[in-house]
Amino acid sequence: MDDKGTLIYQDKDAHAITSAPICLKNIALKLFPEYPSQYVLDLGTGCGIIAITLAMERPSWKIEGLDILPHMIELATHNAELCSLNIKFQLANLCTFTTETPYSLIISNPPWQPLGTGKISPHPAKNISRFELMCSMPEILSFLERNLTSEGNALLLYPDFRIPELQTLIYKTSLDIFDLIPCPGIDKHFICHIRYKGTKK
Incomplete structure (x- = not known):
């Protein structure tokens, strides 16, 4: 269940739901x-908890x-249909x-564990959601550049030890x-609010 008591089914072999998606949703x-309406992407949606709980509110x-x-x-x-x-x-x-139509808001709890660190799970889905196996931080930033509107926003959740790397990489992009x-x-974790350089507050 989420923080509102909504029943969300999970894959037992995937990464279990933590407080991270609820934190992202609440922020x-x-x-x-509510208005102006947003065109939102839940990137790396998993069981759909962020998309579903946002849609309900x-x-x-x-x-x-x-x-x-x-x-x-x-x-x-299936969870959304329920x-x-x-x-x-x-x-x-x-x-x-x-995307054909850029998003005004992209939200993600991306894989943040660098390759070669941490304990590998026997379940591939858990590893994909935790380790940077299928995507890296530069590739996520490139995704944002391709798929955000000119005044769009992104919310990414990263632990504090990855923030200096994010700051270094984002300096080389059109984002800030x-x-x-x-x-x-969630101790020592931050939601990084990202926009294009020069976007008005």
Whole structure:
């Protein structure tokens, strides 16, 4: 269940839901009111918890989810249907994906564990969601550049030890870190609010 008691089914062999997606959802709700409506992407949607809980609290927003694992897209679609929500979940590789219509808000709890560190799980889905196996930090920033509107926003969750690397990499892009927001309930993690350089506050 999420923090509102919504029943969300998970894959037992995938990374279990933590407080991270709820933190991301709550910060998005705090930063962006119901109107003007947002066109939102839940990047690396997994079971769909961020997309679904956002859709329940921001019914005017158009929300989509994207994931590289077919069975997670099926699970997220099933969860949305159980909640009577019309959310489009797309199967795609973020390293090559480009949307036809740019998003005004992209939210993600990306894999943040560098390769060669940490304990590998026997379950591939857990490793993909935790380790930078299928995407790297530069590839996520490139995704944002390709898929955000000119005044769009992105919210990415990273542990504090990855922030200096993010700051170095983002300097070489058209993006900028607008704010670093401590994630309530998750020690030493920050939500990185990212926008294009020169975007008005």
